[in-house]
Amino acid sequence: MRKLALSDKILLQVEKPTRYLGNEINAVYKDPDRYPVRFAMAFPDVYEIGMSYLGIQIIYDMLNRREDVCCERVYSPWMDLDRIMHKENIPLFTLESQRPVRECDFLGITLQYEMCYTNVLQLLDLSGIPMLAADRKDGDPIVIGGGPCVYNPEPLADFFDIFYIGEGETVYDKLMDAYKAHKAAGGSREAFLLKAAQIPGLYVPAFYDVTYHEDGTIASFKPNRPDVPERIEKQVVQDLATVSYPEKPLVPFIKVTQDRVVLEIQRGCIRGCRFCQAGMVYRPNRERDLDYLKAHAMAGLNATGHDEISLSSLSSSDYSRLEELTEFLLETCQARQVNISLPSLRIDAFSLDVMSKVQDVRKSSLTFAPEAGTQRMRNVINKGLTEEDILGGAAQAFAGGWNRVKLYFMLGLPTETEEDVKGIAHLADQIARVFYSIPKSERPGNGRVDIVASTSFFVPKPFTPFQWTRQCTSEEFTARQKVLSREMKDMINHKSLRYNWHEFDLTRLEGIFARGDRRLGPVLLEAYRLGCIYDAWSEYFRYDLWLQAFENCGVDGDFFVHRERDLDEILPWDFIDAGVTKDFLKREYARAKEGLVTPNCRQGCSGCGCRKYDGGVCYEA
Amino acid sequence: MKLRIRFGKHGVVKFIGHLDMMRYFQKAFRRAGFDMAYSKGFHPHQLITFASPLGVGLESSGEYMDIEVVSAGDLDEMKAALAAQMAEGVEILSIHALDENAGNAMSLVAGADYKIAFREDMMPMPVSDLKAAMADFMARPEIQVLKKTKKSERIVDIRPLIYDLSVTDQGEILMQVSAGSAANLKPELVLETFCRLNDLPADPYAWLISRLDMYTDLGKDGERRLVSLEKC
Known part of the structure; x- marks a missing residue:
């Protein structure tokens, strides 16, 4: 019987003790003492969120295929256990062996969103690993970060030994080999980090120095030793068929957010929406082979027993063999009582037909993400969805029996006017009009339409054409949200419309950390010391403590978030080569301001710079 | 065809609640390739009845559930197939066939x-x-x-x-x-x-x-x- 790190006494008093047991189907149990390299893979949020993330499963599977690496998982203890672990001095442990994280050679932390950064500190703190990389000694684990947030890792530079920039399948093997050789030969932590820094895609922040101008902008960003690269190249898998994909995904006992087989059908996106970081940094778009997907769908269902399978990609409709894939899934899944979930589909005749086969039309809703309310604004952000697409799609959907619509928008986009804000209400009303133009006797459902419009607030992200733009203040966001709320109420069909909006203060912090630099390290540490944690959870988010942390550190958050940057300014993330060139981003920013649409990658190449990766959509016949 | 399964629950799995155990078995039956019978309707579910929920923290060597299958093979082979899909701590103790008109475990x-x-x-x-x-x-x-x-x-x-x-x-x-x-x-x-x-x-x-x-x-x-x- 496995021995648990936590006593029965503790497990019986915390909420959902299953979070801390491990023991899931398809988890890999290796005796840590028999492996030269031990890797703890952490997701800095609660188990149910972390277990839903495909990326960790890919790395977990890949590392455990090696005969010399033992990879185990770690998630953030929920607040009830956090308190107990602090009080009783219980070190954070890995789920599989239930042994302290601190014994591992590596602690890998995936960084999926900025508002998990205090939880990163919690993981280090509970593990008993010095929070500052500079304080770590030879016996401490190497702390390595990966995931989308590393496209600007600078706010976390103080806390990580290495950042892995790009897709995990490419250089982890090299890093493991280098570590094994280092461990066998003996040598200092610094000597190993130097070897790591020479592997493409790996950034060791301690080997780089930053200086600042008097106005606070960056004066220089340079290696502080001759033997590390000036620029870090993002790592890209050229051919997705050549890398491993988990055939036996983990099956948790408790219900997690993504409680299904996840089939990643492609990486990257051909669309080039100007606000979307994923659409830029995961270029070039690369599709997985149809037969490969069929085989993995079956293997995943057989190995997990899940009753649902979901396609995963940034824009499923752009997968060129989607019809064949969904046909296959419909055939095989319905015979085995397996549901199919098809997120991020464009609404058209094909997708409506598929959706009507896989879901209960009466209970499900139709989702559009126009992102902006007017055509002018949609052209600025290069969202190629027109009003005709939306209204036409809605009309077809109503004819097909749907009567619920969800609409997603952003407020605070660059160049946004009051007309654009009000346009959101007008578009929602237009959709309602399409519904009520159907003769009463032919309307689906109860004869009424239910339209829910949600707005998030726009946060400019690195490596997008909007990386230079200023983010609206909380006051500006409030004003725009109020204009929209009022306009919604003035619509003819206002009884059929509902409007939801996001948290302003959280958005401001997200903006600060998205484009901040190393000077935010002390602020983050101070916020954690003051008690900030689980910031993405509204019940724990303490904006007052965050403001206190900025004040205590004498750091002006506005500088990072509400300032339009000069096009020639050195940006904190400029040392990363993410594929898309700065010239391309500048061109796109200029076109955005003129409201010019840029064609997608299949319509024509716009020379973003990612052709150099020798794969994907850039080389399609 | 109705089958009754007796199973045990020991060690770390004692912390897994009743609803999660139900979900766990639904997936285990699929992995084991059981030809399960489903309810009708838009969201069909497997026909499974547990005799009695076991509280969190309790162990057991006498848990029962009745399942309905469309077809069944050799019961010893089915038992082995299901046992092969268990997490540590859950043990399949027996499977036996029930009369068509037998009452279900919960009511018995x-x-x-x-x-x-x-x-x-x-x-x-x-x-x-x-x-x-x-x-x-x-x-x-x-x-x-x-x-x-x-x-x-x-x-x-x-x-x-x-x-x-x-x-x-x-x-x-x-x-x-x-x-x-x-x-x-x-x-x-x-x-x-x-x-x-x-x-x-x-x-x-x-x-x-x-x-x-x-x-x-x-x-x-x-x-x-x-x-x-x-x-x-």
């Missing part, structure tokens, strides 16, 4: 056996004293407890629901109590009441409770004849 349950061990250093008294105190407890003509429900409070005599109670030489308590929809008596309530009547502090943490088996009542004319769910 009438009694259950429990074993309670005390955690180290948490025995309330020496074994010989415990034996004597339990004998006194059982000798009472009635044992009244206050049962609180959401709507009302009432006094219930639990003595008739305790069929048997003894203490082993190792100091473990064995009890057979009424279970099921008619009158379900939890072992924790028996222990709490015993502690209260003996002026002992009741600390549920001290008790390591396992369910040993569950029974149906095949007796006639008010006479009780408990038969294991594995044998009917």
Whole structure:
């Protein structure tokens, strides 16, 4: 019987003790003492969120295929256990062996969103690993970060030994080999980090120095030793068929957010929406082979027993063999009582037909993400969805029996006017009009339409054409949200419309950390010391403590978030080569301001710079 | 075709709640390739009935569920296929076929056996004293407890629901109590009441409770004849 790190006494008093047991189907149990390299893979949020993330499963599977690496998982203890672990001095442990994280050679932390950064500190703190990389000694684990947030890792530079920039399948093997050789030969932590820094895609922040101008902008960003690269190249898998994909995904006992087989059908996106970081940094778009997907769908269902399978990609409709894939899934899944979930589909005749086969039309809703309310604004952000697409799609959907619509928008986009804000209400009303133009006797459902419009607030992200733009203040966001709320109420069909909006203060912090630099390290540490944690959870988010942390550190958050940057300014993330060139981003920013649409990658190449990766959509016949 | 499965739950899986165990088995049946029967409707579900939920923290060697399959192969092979899909701590003990018109496990349950061990250093008294105190407890003509429900409070005599109670030489308590929809008596309530009547502090943490088996009542004319769910 496995021995648990936590006593029965503790497990019986915390909420959902299953979070801390491990023991899931398809988890890999290796005796840590028999492996030269031990890797703890952490997701800095609660188990149910972390277990839903495909990326960790890919790395977990890949590392455990090696005969010399033992990879185990770690998630953030929920607040009830956090308190107990602090009080009783219980070190954070890995789920599989239930042994302290601190014994591992590596602690890998995936960084999926900025508002998990205090939880990163919690993981280090509970593990008993010095929070500052500079304080770590030879016996401490190497702390390595990966995931989308590393496209600007600078706010976390103080806390990580290495950042892995790009897709995990490419250089982890090299890093493991280098570590094994280092461990066998003996040598200092610094000597190993130097070897790591020479592997493409790996950034060791301690080997780089930053200086600042008097106005606070960056004066220089340079290696502080001759033997590390000036620029870090993002790592890209050229051919997705050549890398491993988990055939036996983990099956948790408790219900997690993504409680299904996840089939990643492609990486990257051909669309080039100007606000979307994923659409830029995961270029070039690369599709997985149809037969490969069929085989993995079956293997995943057989190995997990899940009753649902979901396609995963940034824009499923752009997968060129989607019809064949969904046909296959419909055939095989319905015979085995397996549901199919098809997120991020464009609404058209094909997708409506598929959706009507896989879901209960009466209970499900139709989702559009126009992102902006007017055509002018949609052209600025290069969202190629027109009003005709939306209204036409809605009309077809109503004819097909749907009567619920969800609409997603952003407020605070660059160049946004009051007309654009009000346009959101007008578009929602237009959709309602399409519904009520159907003769009463032919309307689906109860004869009424239910339209829910949600707005998030726009946060400019690195490596997008909007990386230079200023983010609206909380006051500006409030004003725009109020204009929209009022306009919604003035619509003819206002009884059929509902409007939801996001948290302003959280958005401001997200903006600060998205484009901040190393000077935010002390602020983050101070916020954690003051008690900030689980910031993405509204019940724990303490904006007052965050403001206190900025004040205590004498750091002006506005500088990072509400300032339009000069096009020639050195940006904190400029040392990363993410594929898309700065010239391309500048061109796109200029076109955005003129409201010019840029064609997608299949319509024509716009020379973003990612052709150099020798794969994907850039080389399609 | 209906099948009854007996399984055990020990070790770390004792922290997994009833609903999660149901989900766990649904997935296990798919992995094992069972040809499960499904309910009709837009969201079909497997036809599975658990005899009785087991509380979080309790272990068991006598859990039961009835399943309905469209077709079944050799039962020993099915048992092996299912056993191969278990997480550590969940053990498939037997599978047997039921009559088409057999009642389901949940409706049949009438009694259950429990074993309670005390955690180290948490025995309330020496074994010989415990034996004597339990004998006194059982000798009472009635044992009244206050049962609180959401709507009302009432006094219930639990003595008739305790069929048997003894203490082993190792100091473990064995009890057979009424279970099921008619009158379900939890072992924790028996222990709490015993502690209260003996002026002992009741600390549920001290008790390591396992369910040993569950029974149906095949007796006639008010006479009780408990038969294991594995044998009917």
